[in-house]
Amino acid sequence: xxxxxxxxxxxxxxxxxxxxxxxxxxxxxxxxxxxxxxxxxxxxxxxxxxxxxxxxxxxxxxxxxxxxxxxxxxxxxxxxxxxxxxxxxxxxxxxxxxxxxxxxxxxxxxxxxxxxxxxxxxxxxxxxxxxxxxxxxxxxxxxxxxxxxxxxxxxxxxxxxxxxxxxxxxxxxxxxxxxxxxxxxxxxxxxxxxxxxxxxxxxxxxxxxxxxxxxxxxxxxxxxxxxxxxxxxxxxxxxxxxxxxxxxxxxxxxxxxxxxxxxxxxxxxxxxxxxxxxxxxxxxxxxxxxxxxxxxxxxxxxxxxxxxxxxxxxxxxxxxxxxxxxxxxxxxxxxxxxxxxxxxxxxxxxxxxxxxxxxxxxxxxxxxxxxxxxxxxxxxxxxxxxxxxxxxxxxxxxxxxxxxxxxxxxxxxxxxxxxxxxxxxxxxxxxxxxxxxxxxxxxxxxxxxxxxxxxxxxxxxxxxxxxxxxxxxxxxxxxxxxxxxxxxxxxx
Amino acid sequence: xxxxxxxxxxxxxxxxxxxxxxxxxxxxxxxxxxxxxxxxxxxxxxxxxxxxxxxxxxxxxxxxxxxxxxxxxxxxxxxxxxxxxxxxxxxxxxxxxxxxxxxxxxxxxxxxxxxxxxxxxxxxxxxxxxxxxxxxxxxxxxxxxxxxxxxxxxxxxxxxxxxxxxxxxxxxxxxxxxxxxxxxxxxxxxxxxxxxxxxxxxxxxxxxxxxxxxxxxxxxxxxxxxxxxxxxxxxxxxxxxxxxxxxxxxxxxxxxxxxxxxxxxxxxxxxxxxxxxxxxxxxxxxxxxxxxxxxxxxxxxxxxxxxxxxxxxxxxxxxxxxxxxxxxxxxxxxxxxxxxxxxxxxxxxxxxxxx
Numbered sequence: 001x002x003x004x005x006x007x008x009x010x011x012x013x014x015x016x017x018x019x020x021x022x023x024x025x026x027x028x029x030x031x032x033x034x035x036x037x038x039x040x041x042x043x044x045x046x047x048x049x050x051x052x053x054x055x056x057x058x059x060x061x062x063x064x065x066x067x068x069x070x071x072x073x074x075x076x077x078x079x080x081x082x083x084x085x086x087x088x089x090x091x092x093x094x095x096x097x098x099x100x101x102x103x104x105x106x107x108x109x110x111x112x113x114x115x116x117x118x119x120x121x122x123x124x125x126x127x128x129x130x131x132x133x134x135x136x137x138x139x140x141x142x143x144x145x146x147x148x149x150x151x152x153x154x155x156x157x158x159x160x161x162x163x164x165x166x167x168x169x170x171x172x173x174x175x176x177x178x179x180x181x182x183x184x185x186x187x188x189x190x191x192x193x194x195x196x197x198x199x200x201x202x203x204x205x206x207x208x209x210x211x212x213x214x215x216x217x218x219x220x221x222x223x224x225x226x227x228x229x230x231x232x233x234x235x236x237x238x239x240x241x242x243x244x245x246x247x248x249x250x251x252x253x254x255x256x257x258x259x260x261x262x263x264x265x266x267x268x269x270x271x272x273x274x275x276x277x278x279x280x281x282x283x284x285x286x287x288x289x290x291x292x293x294x295x296x297x298x299x300x301x302x303x304x305x306x307x308x309x310x311x312x313x314x315x316x317x318x319x320x321x322x323x324x325x326x327x328x329x330x331x332x333x334x335x336x337x338x339x340x341x342x343x344x345x346x347x348x349x350x351x352x353x354x355x356x357x358x359x360x361x362x363x364x365x366x367x368x369x370x371x372x373x374x375x376x377x378x379x380x381x382x383x384x385x386x387x388x389x390x391x392x393x394x395x396x397x398x399x400x401x402x403x404x405x406x407x408x409x410x411x412x413x414x415x416x417x418x419x420x421x422x423x424x425x426x427x428x429x430x431x432x433x434x435x436x437x438x439x440x441x442x443x444x445x446x447x448x449x450x451x452x453x454x455x456x457x458x459x460x461x462x463x464x465x466x467x468x469x470x471x472x473x474x475x476x477x478x479x480x481x482x483x484x485x486x487x488x489x490x491x492x
Numbered sequence: 493x494x495x496x497x498x499x500x501x502x503x504x505x506x507x508x509x510x511x512x513x514x515x516x517x518x519x520x521x522x523x524x525x526x527x528x529x530x531x532x533x534x535x536x537x538x539x540x541x542x543x544x545x546x547x548x549x550x551x552x553x554x555x556x557x558x559x560x561x562x563x564x565x566x567x568x569x570x571x572x573x574x575x576x577x578x579x580x581x582x583x584x585x586x587x588x589x590x591x592x593x594x595x596x597x598x599x600x601x602x603x604x605x606x607x608x609x610x611x612x613x614x615x616x617x618x619x620x621x622x623x624x625x626x627x628x629x630x631x632x633x634x635x636x637x638x639x640x641x642x643x644x645x646x647x648x649x650x651x652x653x654x655x656x657x658x659x660x661x662x663x664x665x666x667x668x669x670x671x672x673x674x675x676x677x678x679x680x681x682x683x684x685x686x687x688x689x690x691x692x693x694x695x696x697x698x699x700x701x702x703x704x705x706x707x708x709x710x711x712x713x714x715x716x717x718x719x720x721x722x723x724x725x726x727x728x729x730x731x732x733x734x735x736x737x738x739x740x741x742x743x744x745x746x747x748x749x750x751x752x753x754x755x756x757x758x759x760x761x762x763x764x765x766x767x768x769x770x771x772x773x774x775x776x777x778x779x780x781x782x783x784x785x786x787x788x789x790x791x792x793x794x795x796x797x798x799x800x801x802x803x804x805x806x807x808x809x810x811x812x813x814x815x816x817x818x819x820x821x822x823x824x825x826x827x828x829x830x831x832x833x834x835x836x837x838x839x840x841x842x843x844x845x846x847x
Contacts, residue, residue: 007832012502091496169502240832253833253840260844331502338496352501360503365566366608368508370775375726375782380829384780402831402838410500417506424498 001228004248006241008378009233010411012169014208019291019298020172024180026302027315029103033075033306034086034343037097040136041143042068047099053080056110058282061099070144071134073282074101075304077108089328089342091335112280118191123153126195133276135283139163139266140329142347151258152196158261159247160198162189162270164205165237168330171350173287176300177268178212182219188270189225191277196263201225204242208232234332235409239264241378253405288344290316294323294353303344310340312351323353332410365418373412373422379405383412387425395429403429512567514724518715523578525711526704530582531639532650534704538577540586544593545573552602568607572596575615575770578705579763583634586655592618612817613777616810669762669806705766716769725773728782729789733768736793763809777817784827791816
């Protein structure tokens with residue numbers, strides 16, 4: 001198949017050999033699971049169980065709230081011992097609403113609705129079941145999958161792209177799931193294709209995963225699913241970039257893939273979809289790569305949602321040496337975390353413990369305008385110019401240069417010889433702009449309310465004045481009448 | 493645990509020091525060749541340039557209450573002084589090198605705000621300042637006297653040449669471009685002027701009159717190719733500059749061969765190779781897109797050829813570079829990459845469902 005060029009991009013050291021050959025192993029049942037209510041883009045789920053209640057594995061414990069949200073299920077059977085706050089898998093480590101489940105050790109399933117004929121489900125049915133299973137994009141974006149299915153079905157899908165790029169260094173979770181569960185993934189892909197009536201189905205896999213490509217090709221035989229080998233390059237697995245490479249099309253600025261008739265899902269999401277439709281199993285676990293130079297035995301594990309990260313590190317035989325930094329996700333876009341009691345969530349693709357050598361960061365020095373960042377940017381931005389504007393708080397200038405088109409992939413920071421944290425600048429600016437936007441909305445709302453109040457007060461004042469005037473007129477009329485009457489009497 | 497760090501949590505094995513170090517490495521062959529060709533005076537001049545740049549820069553950084561060591565360790569000041577040194581006449585007196593180096597690092601760089609802030613290439617700005625202020629010293633060239641040859645000045649004599657401005661008996665000569673220009677003003681045609689003066693192979697190997705950086709065209713070219721291979725520079729600006737000189741030279745040479753020198757004469761003389769691979773590739777003072785760099789290089793080449801052909805000075809690389817440096821912000825204003833999902837004007841692409 002003809003592939004299209006990707007602009008920019010970088011070639012970070014893959015480091016996938018650390019864990020690539022390690023089979024997926026299922027983690028032993030943790031004693032306590034910490035299940036946050038917000039593991040997806042959108043509104044947090046609302047708990048629908050009570051403290052002390054015994055729940056079965058797969059039972060709904062929190063319901064989706066509002067238009068964009070996702071439901072959450074009990075990862076194992078046990079007792080709800082807390083509905084409160086627990087440290088979030090986020091750089092801040094701030095507490096977030098979390099259901100704490102104490103496992104009873106039996107891992108007993110709730111009754112599930114299995115079927116041998118998942119393809120008999122209608123498109124609407126498939127989306128509804130995907131929603132009920134609490135499936136979100138497992139590539140890391142964690143957008144509720146059912147929503148994407150519904151949006152795309154309405155707008156029409158020419159090309160369904162299954163993302164097996166896994167361009168982040170270290171991560172091998174998608175590689176392993178494609179090698180070990182290819183048949184299930186292909187069935188999941190075909191179910192998604194059915195749900196959106198896709199005309200063409202492409203699975204894009206980077207050429208640094210030959211075993212995964214072979215396994216997927218075997219499993220895809222006889223189906224309409226086409227497995228495509230893509231060159232290894234970061235950020236090949238980014239939605240915009242994989243679309244560009246496979247179709248030659250670009251998502252219009254500010255738009256969605258559906259604007260160009262494309263839908264992108266991650267391969268691990270396809271596996272979750274297959275499990276939900278064929279076995280009625282909601283999303284309770286995911287594959288996580290535990291790796292990094294500070295980890296003794298890097299590996300791939302299947303961990304229940306809510307498992308503390310510390311248990312994954314222990315399962316990988318702990319630390320070989322002190323970690324300079326711990327990261328959730330891949331090194332290019334992952335987030336640092338400091339407390340190991342944070343839980344695995346639906347979007348956790350990797351747990352990395354990195355040494356300072358691996359991070360390779362140095363003190364930032366002045367920009368020499370070498371424009372390596374310009375050549376590395378897959379979007380066609382001028383990172384050095386944007387950073388120069390943001391440094392002097394000229395956010396409007398940065399927006400004019402395309403700040404809002406930045407995908408925060410980190411390619412520019414990665415190649416910068418001056419070690420300037422460019423993406424940090426951009427995310428700071430985006431955050432500041434969002435705050436400004438919010439305060440502007442707030443100001444407008446306040447102004448509107450104030451205007452309404454002024455108007456109301458003026459109206460009341462006017463009405464009172466009118467009433468007074470009327471009363472006064474009436475009184476005067478009465479007085480006049482009385483006077484006239486008196487005058488008449490006098491005259492008589 | 494340290495402060496929270498933002499992604500990415502990985503970095504390419506590169507730093508400013510490594511970039512500058514690689515450029516210096518690429519300059520070493522041509523420089524060593526220059527040392528051999530012109531002997532000890534050339535070594536003295538080079539050393540004086542570097543020392544003056546380091547001391548001058550350290551002094552200014554101290555005045556700014558900044559840490560001296562990291563600012564010096566990036567190697568940019570040394571690179572500037574090195575480039576200046578090999579563009580000077582090798583037998584120039586010491587104060588030419590000192591003045592040039594101090595002007596380069598203090599006036600052209602630190603006064604603009606230090607590394608990354610200067611508008612003009614410091615080495616070229618210094619060279620132009622010297623050329624305008626001290627035309628005699630800057631145009632006194634000598635015939636090559638390779639180390640070990642009979643005419644080569646000894647170490648003591650070389651110190652005399654560099655530091656006491658002792659006259660160089662009977663060795664003064666003119667560079668190729670200077671010679672051609674002088675002859676032209678005397679009404680002597682190119683054919684006659686070049687005969688016996690221009691031997692293409694000599695030009696290639698540098699065994700002729702000129703500055704250190706002027707003579708070893710092939711070694712400079714190799715250094716440039718090394719930098720391209722190491723991805724320190726891209727081919728755009730150098731190729732464009734060579735084209736900018738070679739194309740008009742070829743056209744005019746075809747029109748009037750006795751008046752206009754051909755492309756090979758131009759390509760292998762003066763500071764063109766040094767300029768193409770080590771000056772117009774200066775990241776600070778060149779545009780930040782590859783297309784912009786191409787236009788920049790082309791402009792440098794064209795202006796060089798125009799100055800060489802019709803200007804008052806025999807060589808024009810330094811002037812051309814400074815003129816194009818001034819145009820860099822303008823080029824950057826108009827040449828920007830197209831952003832993903834937008835057309836060239838920045839408007840979002842139209843939706844296209846492809847059905």
